[in-house]
Amino acid sequence: MTSGAKTVTVFLTVLCGLLLTIVAICGNWPWWAWAALVALLLGVPLLITKIAGIRRRTLPPELTPYLPPVPVERREEQISHVSLPSAWEDYDFLFSATVRWCPTGKPAEEPIVNPAGLAVEAVLKRARAITKDREPGWASFIQHELSGALSRMQPEPTGHLQAMAEAITLTLSEQDQERLDSLASVRKDKAVWEHQRKYEQSKREYLGDDVLKDTGSAVVWWLAKNDDQVHKAVEDLGLLAQLTSAANDTDVPERLLHLLSPPNTEDAEPEEADSLGTADQPLGQTGSTADHFDAFLQGMGLDAGDVRRGILTRQIAEILVTQGRNETAEELLRRFDAPATPFDDDFDRNSTGGDGSGP
Known part of the structure; x- marks a missing residue:
């Protein structure tokens, strides 16, 4: 029995006892009626306590594994192929990751409707601050840089959550990668041609x-x-x-x-x-x-x-x-x-x- 149930039981017992006492005084009850009244007032709380104990009896141990697990709050979000800027105009990185978060315990003036949105926004801001100064040809190297920078829980701007990211991938679109490969090939051919021209000169x-x-x-x-x-x-x-x-x-x-x-x-x-x-x-x-x-x-x-x-x-x-x-x-x-x-x-x-x- 919980503390609230016990309080209600005592309150009702006392109230019933006062009502019966008033009735007995007005009705001029004999002594044996008074003894029955006292026994009743003492027996009712005991009976209620016993009934509550029976209801609180746990299941047999052999049936415990079949109980449904307590639901766990989901605190992760998958994001895929989010465009992040690079140091070259029109060459964007494609960012994918698993975003995780946990509450900081800070009291909020208003309820947090979508904690996943706050966590994803915080992670993308941290990632963008890194990629905007990086050249697109270094995508594989920048991926590992992001894995290190986003692997720590850090508070998001509102201070209600801490967010991080894992399983990070950073790529370029197929067309952009082909353009970069073509540019690299032209630069190499030009360097060889310039060396040959200088040699001939x-x-x-x-x-x-x-x-x-x-x-x-x-x-x-x-x-x-x-x-x-x-x-x-x-x-x-x-x-x-x-x-x-x-x-x-x-x-x-x-x-x-x-x-x-x-x-x-x-x-x-x-x-x-x-x-x-x-x-x-x-x-x-x-x-x-x-x-x-x-x-x-x-x-x-x-x-x-x-x-x-x-x-x-x-x-x-x-x-x-x-x-x-x-x-x-x-x-x-x-x-x-x-x-x-x-x-x-x-x-x-x-x-x-x-x-x-x-x-």
Whole structure:
């Protein structure tokens, strides 16, 4: 019997006793009636207590496991694919987690209608404060950062609840991930292309400003490459002189003209023979730069039809462009059938004056 039931029982007993006493006094009851009244007043509370004890008797122990469990208050909420901002505009993270909360015990002026809503809002604010400064490409790393930052119970703004999150996942949409992968691939390709372009520029500068600056530099370079073939270097002085003259778009110095060998015009077409000159009219004295270059190619053993003529012509033409000799470079390419593939961007810009308006 509870304390409230006991209080009511005593109150009713006392009230009934007073009523019966008044009735007995007014009715002039005999002594035995008074004794029955006292017994009744003492027996009624005992009887009520006994009846309440019978009702409070517990079930047998063997039936206890079959009792329904006491319902437990649910204090968690699942959220899935909530958009959170990143440091890049229009690239949002997708946040999923299990939000848990517990009351702080602080008295509330008004009842809390939806504690789950307060807890979810608090967790999302904490997550957003982190993701808004992070780049989208680091989603997997930021996921673990959020797991650590949101793993502690912290009060939400109203102070009535403490909230945390677990089982956190942070991803990007499939389309955004494909865009990021494409951007990363382009950046890598650009870096490789820039390295290749700088390498080619450095090589052209080395050949044009150092190796082929003049005949003496070309001879020194050749000897450094072939230090055990001095006699061969002497034999090729004419070829080296022609090569440096072609690279710098100048005529072969007079002091080196005797080293040049006249071109073989026996097998040439009549028109071509006229353009190359005759044995009585030396090439070095009247021929153009293209004529000198043709003699150089033939001296190297690169006859007409040899694909290496075009390759070498292209390389020399690139060097001439770096020296500002665009017209000579174009003349060599037209005459010696250079490969049809276009030059790289640097050569095209230099050969057209940089803006497509010509040299």
